[in-house]
Amino acid sequence: MAVLPGPGYPAPAKLNLFLHVVGRREDGYHLLQSVFTLIDRQDTIRLRVREDGVIARVNDVAGVPEAEDLSVRAARLLQEHTGTRLGVDIELEKRIPMGGGLGGGSSDAATVLRALDGLWGLGLGTEVLGALGQRLGADVPFFVFGRTAWVEGIGERLRPFELPPRWYVVLVPPVHVPTPLVFGAPELTRNTEPLKMEDFSARDLPGATRNDLERVVVGKFPEVARCLTWLKGKSGEARLTGSGGCVFAGFDQREQAERVLRERPASMEGFVAQGIAKHPLAS
Ligand SMILES: C[C@](O)(CO)[C@H](O)COP(=O)(O)OP(=O)(O)OC[C@H]1O[C@@H](n2ccc(N)nc2=O)[C@H](O)[C@@H]1O
């Protein structure tokens, strides 16, 4: 039952269609190349502006204490940055599996930044919000950018990339993969040769790319390995998203995706989601 009124603001999940680690910065962050797409599995965030400057979450979210919640931290950061006297009540309805490489926390943060930019009358716009968002997490600039993107740097260099309509089977193993554990693994390869975006169309991508984090995650989490092996049996394109543990495969027809999902073993959680070219809040 919703506590706050109104339909709320959507915060869609993402998939990394590929993820190459091409280097490492001096501060330990990794230089990546990736194509990010939004999908229509989403969290919902309801907001009510407060005149007293207080920022508070009004519902409990299992596994996410209020002080750590990226939606709350996004509001605090924006308030500090602008000095606004306004505050906000935040209600977060989670539907995106957590710790799955689907970027849920980052998307929640980006949605709060965008929505409060309007509700608090700030008018900062996409570029400033994206730069602020980077302080909250490497994926936040993508969600602020709000469209399918070829992504470089640690996640802040974004260019639009065209994809045909696609439906994805996403399997959700019962594990929570900590991103720092994966990036910190000694066995991770960090020297994939950089690709040029101009050389690739969406159709070439699966054969020419992979997720460099996959080998590390599969080695550490047998449940991820099990889901991936099963899905690879259905599509050679199956792979990990982000730092996992979710795995996915893309299909041209919704029916194909739904059939594969139905065929999965009863013990495997999963869903079908459609790729979306543009964030519902993007102009
Ligand atoms: C792997 C991806 O999911 C791809 O979309 C993201 O790059 C991870 O993004 P994220 O979860 O928002 O990551 P952050 O919260 O910024 O970083 C968590 C930790 O992951 C590592 N990290 C993250 C991103 C990056 N480009 N290099 C890194 O080495 C760092 O150890 C960092 O402390």
Ligand SMILES: Nc1ncnc2c1ncn2[C@@H]1O[C@H](COP(=O)(O)OP(=O)(O)OP(=O)(O)O)[C@@H](O)[C@H]1O
């Ligand atoms: N609003 C939020 N929603 C989900 N997790 C959050 C949120 N705020 C903070 N977190 C913390 O972030 C952790 C990772 O959650 P999230 O779902 O964003 O990971 P992820 O999908 O693996 O992200 P990524 O693709 O960026 O690696 C959670 O376990 C939780 O501790």
